[in-house]
Amino acid sequence: xSEQRKSASGIVxxxxxxxxxxxxxxxxxxxxxGAKSPKIAYIDTGKLMVxxxxxxxxxxxVKVEDDKWQAQLKVLQDSLQAT
Numbered sequence: 001x002s003e004q005r006k007s008a009s010g011i012v013x014x015x016x017x018x019x020x021x022x023x024x025x026x027x028x029x030x031x032x033x034g035a036k037s038p039k040i041a042y043i044d045t046g047k048l049m050v051x052x053x054x055x056x057x058x059x060x061x062v063k064v065e066d067d068k069w070q071a072q073l074k075v076l077q078d079s080l081q082a083t
Contacts, residue, residue: 050056
């Protein structure tokens with residue numbers, strides 16, 4: 001009976017190892033078949049920002065500030081040309 005246990009104890013680890021290897025190969029094949037080439041997406045951020053209300057508010061504030069700066073720049077340019 002001890003000989004049967006010795007032979008059985010040698011078979012069990014080899015079954016476990018072969019099962020692990022088989023599962024690893026199956027997983028690798030599944031991953032390789034299931035993997036697709038990457039896709040490229042284009043996002044039009046202009047359209048995205050138009051729908052964002054906070055961006056619209058900030059754009060209005062920036063436009064007002066830009067108009068102020070442009071007016072001040074024109075005054076400075078006119079005074080420089082006058083001298």
